[in-house]
Amino acid sequence: MTDIRLEGLTRRYGSVTALDGLTLDIGGGTVTALLGPSGCGKTTALKLVAGLLDPSGGQVLFDGHDVTDVPAERRGAVMVFQDHRLFPYLSAGDNVAFGLKMRGVPRRQRRREAEAVLERVGLDGLADRHPAELSGGQQQRVALARALILQPEVLLLDEPLANLDAHLREGMRELILDVQRERDLTTVVVTHDQEEAVVLSEDIALLFDGRLHQHGAPRTFFEHPATERTARFFGAANLVAGRRHGDRVHTPLGSLRVPDGTPGGPDVWLTVRPERLVVGDTPAADGQHVQGRVVSSAFLGTRTRATVEVAGVRLTVDVADDALADVGPGSLLTLGLPAEALWTVPREATAGPTPRAADELGPVAASADGTVTSPPDRRTQP
Amino acid sequence: MTAVDARQVQGSSAPAGVAGQPQGTGRSVVVGAMLLLLLAPFVPLVLASLAEGYFFPQVLPDRWSTRAWRIVLDPSGRTWSALVDTVTIGVAVMVLSLVVAIPAGRVLGTRRFRGKRVVELVLLTPVLVPAVAVAIGIHVVFLRLGLAGGIPGVVLAHLIPATPYVILLSAGVFANADLELEAQARSLGASWWRTRLHVTLPLVAPGLAVAALFGFLVSWGQYVLTLVIGGGRVVTLPILLFATASGGDASVTAATALFHSLPAVVLLVATTRVLGGQGFATFGGTR
Amino acid sequence: MMGRTSTVVTHLRRTLRHESVRTWGPLAPALGLVVVLFGGAVGLALLRSLGLLAGGTGAGPSLDAYRRLIADPEFGRSLLLTLHVAVTSTVLAIVLGIGAALLLRRLVRGRQPATTLFQLNLPLPHVVGAVAILALLGQSGLLSRVAAQTGMIEGPASFPALVFDPYAIGIIVQYVWKEVPFIGIVALAILRSTGDELEEAARTLGASPWQRLRHVILPLLLPGVLSAVVIVFAFTFGTFEVPLLLGRSFPAVLPVLAHQRYTDVDLAARPEAMAISVVITVLVLAVVLAGSVLARRTIRQEAR
Numbered sequence: 001m002t003d004i005r006l007e008g009l010t011r012r013y014g015s016v017t018a019l020d021g022l023t024l025d026i027g028g029g030t031v032t033a034l035l036g037p038s039g040c041g042k043t044t045a046l047k048l049v050a051g052l053l054d055p056s057g058g059q060v061l062f063d064g065h066d067v068t069d070v071p072a073e074r075r076g077a078v079m080v081f082q083d084h085r086l087f088p089y090l091s092a093g094d095n096v097a098f099g100l101k102m103r104g105v106p107r108r109q110r111r112r113e114a115e116a117v118l119e120r121v122g123l124d125g126l127a128d129r130h131p132a133e134l135s136g137g138q139q140q141r142v143a144l145a146r147a148l149i150l151q152p153e154v155l156l157l158d159e160p161l162a163n164l165d166a167h168l169r170e171g172m173r174e175l176i177l178d179v180q181r182e183r184d185l186t187t188v189v190v191t192h193d194q195e196e197a198v199v200l201s202e203d204i205a206l207l208f209d210g211r212l213h214q215h216g217a218p219r220t221f222f223e224h225p226a227t228e229r230t231a232r233f234f235g236a237a238n239l240v241a242g243r244r245h246g247d248r249v250h251t252p253l254g255s256l257r258v259p260d261g262t263p264g265g266p267d268v269w270l271t272v273r274p275e276r277l278v279v280g281d282t283p284a285a286d287g288q289h290v291q292g293r294v295v296s297s298a299f300l301g302t303r304t305r306a307t308v309e310v311a312g313v314r315l316t317v318d319v320a321d322d323a324l325a326d327v328g329p330g331s332l333l334t335l336g337l338p339a340e341a342l343w344t345v346p347r348e349a350t351a352g353p354t355p356r357a358a359d360e361l362g363p364v365a366a367s368a369d370g371t372v373t374s375p376p377d378r379r380t381q382p
Numbered sequence: 383m384t385a386v387d388a389r390q391v392q393g394s395s396a397p398a399g400v401a402g403q404p405q406g407t408g409r410s411v412v413v414g415a416m417l418l419l420l421l422a423p424f425v426p427l428v429l430a431s432l433a434e435g436y437f438f439p440q441v442l443p444d445r446w447s448t449r450a451w452r453i454v455l456d457p458s459g460r461t462w463s464a465l466v467d468t469v470t471i472g473v474a475v476m477v478l479s480l481v482v483a484i485p486a487g488r489v490l491g492t493r494r495f496r497g498k499r500v501v502e503l504v505l506l507t508p509v510l511v512p513a514v515a516v517a518i519g520i521h522v523v524f525l526r527l528g529l530a531g532g533i534p535g536v537v538l539a540h541l542i543p544a545t546p547y548v549i550l551l552s553a554g555v556f557a558n559a560d561l562e563l564e565a566q567a568r569s570l571g572a573s574w575w576r577t578r579l580h581v582t583l584p585l586v587a588p589g590l591a592v593a594a595l596f597g598f599l600v601s602w603g604q605y606v607l608t609l610v611i612g613g614g615r616v617v618t619l620p621i622l623l624f625a626t627a628s629g630g631d632a633s634v635t636a637a638t639a640l641f642h643s644l645p646a647v648v649l650l651v652a653t654t655r656v657l658g659g660q661g662f663a664t665f666g667g668t669r
Numbered sequence: 670m671m672g673r674t675s676t677v678v679t680h681l682r683r684t685l686r687h688e689s690v691r692t693w694g695p696l697a698p699a700l701g702l703v704v705v706l707f708g709g710a711v712g713l714a715l716l717r718s719l720g721l722l723a724g725g726t727g728a729g730p731s732l733d734a735y736r737r738l739i740a741d742p743e744f745g746r747s748l749l750l751t752l753h754v755a756v757t758s759t760v761l762a763i764v765l766g767i768g769a770a771l772l773l774r775r776l777v778r779g780r781q782p783a784t785t786l787f788q789l790n791l792p793l794p795h796v797v798g799a800v801a802i803l804a805l806l807g808q809s810g811l812l813s814r815v816a817a818q819t820g821m822i823e824g825p826a827s828f829p830a831l832v833f834d835p836y837a838i839g840i841i842v843q844y845v846w847k848e849v850p851f852i853g854i855v856a857l858a859i860l861r862s863t864g865d866e867l868e869e870a871a872r873t874l875g876a877s878p879w880q881r882l883r884h885v886i887l888p889l890l891l892p893g894v895l896s897a898v899v900i901v902f903a904f905t906f907g908t909f910e911v912p913l914l915l916g917r918s919f920p921a922v923l924p925v926l927a928h929q930r931y932t933d934v935d936l937a938a939r940p941e942a943m944a945i946s947v948v949i950t951v952l953v954l955a956v957v958l959a960g961s962v963l964a965r966r967t968i969r970q971e972a973r
Contacts, residue, residue, distance in 0.1 A: 050873050072872040085870035088863075089888045099874035101884070146874065156873075410779075413772050417786050420846065423801035426811035430804060438809040438825055439817035482702055485695030495692045504700065508707040510900065510957055512907025514924040515946035516707060518931050519714030542707045549699050603794030605910040606928070620796045620910070627800045627914060639800045646792035654785050 001028035002153040009058035018044040020210040029184040033201035041210035077154035078147040086131040093127030137168040237316035264346035274318040278336030430636035450633035468618040475601040479548040487552025517610035539607040544600040555589030718943035734940035746920035755906040758844035766852025799914040806831040839915035855897040899960035
């Protein structure tokens with residue numbers, strides 16, 4: 001149970017700033033994900049916590065103590081790497097026992113403990129195998145066991161599921177969460193995959209361009225993103241330009257009621273997740289609905305994803321059961337837009353990350369009623 | 383903070399700037415000293431080659447002169463005729479070894495088959511077995527065949543250590559080349575010959591050039607095989623250098639030695655460009 | 670008739686496409702060249718050392734040449750000298766080469782040019798290296814001159830004998846000078862491919878700098894460096910021109926002794942020259958074989 005606090009943590013490589021003033025509290029015994037696209041600084045942050053890199057500025061505190069100058073080997077934070085980094089000249093058992101050997105634990109005891117930990121990660125009997133003789137999933141488990149045997153206060157995982165096949169991920173995820181709970185380990189997971197972050201962690205720190213962008217519980221990122229960028233990163237397929245009037249947002253789809261307190265000034269993006277659109281002839285409880293024509297649809301195994309054009313705006317809709325409605329191209333579809341499914345994020349007409357969105361929505365805005373969309377060059381009022 | 387900032391990371395590889403490593407300055411000094419030691423033997427050569435009468439105990443020459451270099455570079459002199467012989471033999475060795483090395487290198491570099499390790503070992507032994515043993519063993523036969531004492535015999539003898547280098551280096555070249563592109567070209571309708579000419583050749587040419595240069599250099603530096611097979615009648619640069627070194631003009635010896643080092647420098651630059659600086663590691667330079 | 674010819678052609682085509690033909694066909698010229706020339710040379714030396722084949726004094730199969738060698742004290746001294754030179758230079762080259770690699774690896778500024786410069790000696794002809802060492806360490810060489818200028822010695826004769834000396838210092842210096850870059854570059858290549866990653870892993874597992882050297886760097890280097898060491902040993906054992914230029918003529922290293930006997934005015938010494946050649950070849954190949962077996966075994970052992 002070690003609380004971690006990062007204070008203004010900064011790392012520069014020459015003129016490139018990989019991590020820029022990251023301040024973050026990581027609660028003892030929790031799993032926190034550092035999430036972001038490649039190059040956002042998340043692995044740099046993890047190595048700074050591990051002590052494998054020296055910060056250019058800022059501090060790392062474990063339980064309130066400044067450990068910034070404590071070398072990695074004495075910090076008590078063990079890192080598990082994405083590419084497992086097993087020692088190729090050591091057997092699985094000796095890899096697991098490596099840390100104990102460094103501490104001077106006698107051979108016999110090392111062996112015993114290594115076998116116990118290997119059993120814990122489901123690799124009993126494989127102690128004598130060499131890394132090259134193990135599958136990718138097994139190698140990753142050995143790497144985890146090698147960290148766990150040291151009973152670390154802090155466990156740092158770099159993309160723990162990224163190199164695994166889909167069917168191995170589930171087992172690895174459960175293993176990580178189980179041992180984390182058993183030992184109340186303060187765990188930091190680095191990942192580029194929002195799903196992985198959501199299933200592994202209680203807390204997500206989203207990083208863009210070396211800066212902390214949004215921090216909170218996984219659910220908020222899906223349901224209540226703070227920015228357009230967060231929304232897009234979490235797979236928001238439907239972003240409709242609009243303008244707020246009280247508790248309503250005027251959009252090409254019409255004037256729609258949104259929940260109280262959604263972020264953004266007068267200019268907003270209205271967002272709705274594809275699975276939250278209600279499909280069918282029966283309109284939603286509050287009666288907010290639109291009608292559109294299906295442009296294309298694709299069966300995705302457990303659901304059908306359709307693109308529906310409504311008033312010149314294309315909406316992505318997930319239909320759980322296509323028996324409920326005809327989603328073939330060309331068919332008409334009624335889509336319920338219940339207020340609780342809607343959310344807004346601020347819209348900056350000329351902000352850096354939005355030109356793509358502006359391009360996409362340009363023709364829409366032009367064809368829509370001029371009163372509900374703003375010209376792309378007008379700045380948002382804060 | 384400044385200490386950290388000074389550790390600039392070059393490119394994407396980030397070994398520098400790793401936490402807890404000793405500071406860079408002390409390391410630079412030690413490396414500098416090491417490089418100086420490695421280069422030290424060239425210092426007296428350069429000084430002597432530019433001196434007029436480099437007698438004990440001069441450190442810097444009393445009189446500077448380009449005399450030795452003029453002698454070495456004189457087209458009618460001994461060095462020049464030795465150069466012509468050395469280059470003739472070297473080019474012949476390079477071409478012949480390349481001719482047998484390209485097909486063999488391709489097989490070794492791209493195919494997996496039973497006995498591959500044995501083939502590699504067989505090819506490596508001539509590099510490892512002392513050249514004296516080879517020279518003495520082959521000399522009498524060459525005498526009988528009339529090959530001793532002439533350039534063709536020396537070329538054949540040089541092929542023994544040179545060919546394995548060229549083969550094993552070409553194998554590496556073919557192993558690293560993306561020969562899937564050949565299949566792509568064939569499927570797009572290119573003939574066998576056109577594929578080789580327009581697809582394979584551009585892929586492997588730089589690497590093969592380095593391999594060929596290696597073959598040339600093995601011959602270029604060869605001493606004992608030339609001495610025994612050439613029987614004193616084939617005077618290459620190493621033979622001449624050895625002769626001047628054991629009782630000749632110190633300045634001319636130094637200039638000859640430096641002149642004799644030039645292709646090595648060319649090879650160094652070529653390998654650093656083509657193979658990323660680790661080409662020599664393959665066999666430890668030339669023997 | 671036509672049908673028959675085409676069957677033959679088809680058959681020929683099939684044979685040419687056969688896997689073994691595709692593998693061994695292109696290898697044949699290369700293997701032929703090496704086996705005929707090199708195998709022939711070594712084979713002939715062996716036969717003639719046994720008194721077979723007339724060439725010098727071929728007088729029927731006998732081990733006389735070997736008996737004479739064993740009885741000859743000069744051969745014994747040569748053998749010891751050769752082993753001394755090879756072992757000392759190889760050990761020094763390993764230690765210094767690995768040290769150099771560890772230094773170069775983490776060089777902050779100018780790593781690329783330093784590495785390039787570091788390799789300069791590798792492709793140099795050995796005669797050049799020997800001449801350069803002579804000009805540096807000889808009694809009228811640069812060091813001696815600097816010593817004289819600074820008043821440390823009075824004349825060339827009072828400078829310590831570093832070449833033509835009984836301990837073969839000059840020869841060993843030349844070999845180390847030439848081979849340190851080789852071992853260094855091999856080690857550097859290995860460390861570059863995986864060293865940093867594994868060292869990072871070891872750090873987070875609590876390994877101190879010394880432990881990382883002992884338990885990560887050295888085990889990683891072992892197999893590759895051992896192969897390089899075999900090559901260095903073979904070379905330092907068998908080179909001719911370097912000891913000829915920098916060493917004493919009595920006792921001489923084995924390759925020089927072989928050549929001395931071969932060019933002896935007394936033709937009866939020729940079988941001995943052949944026998945020395947065979948001894949050198951067998952010794953070198955034995956070390957190569959032992960080295961590669963050892964390399965494979967150490968990988969296993971380190972695993973324990």
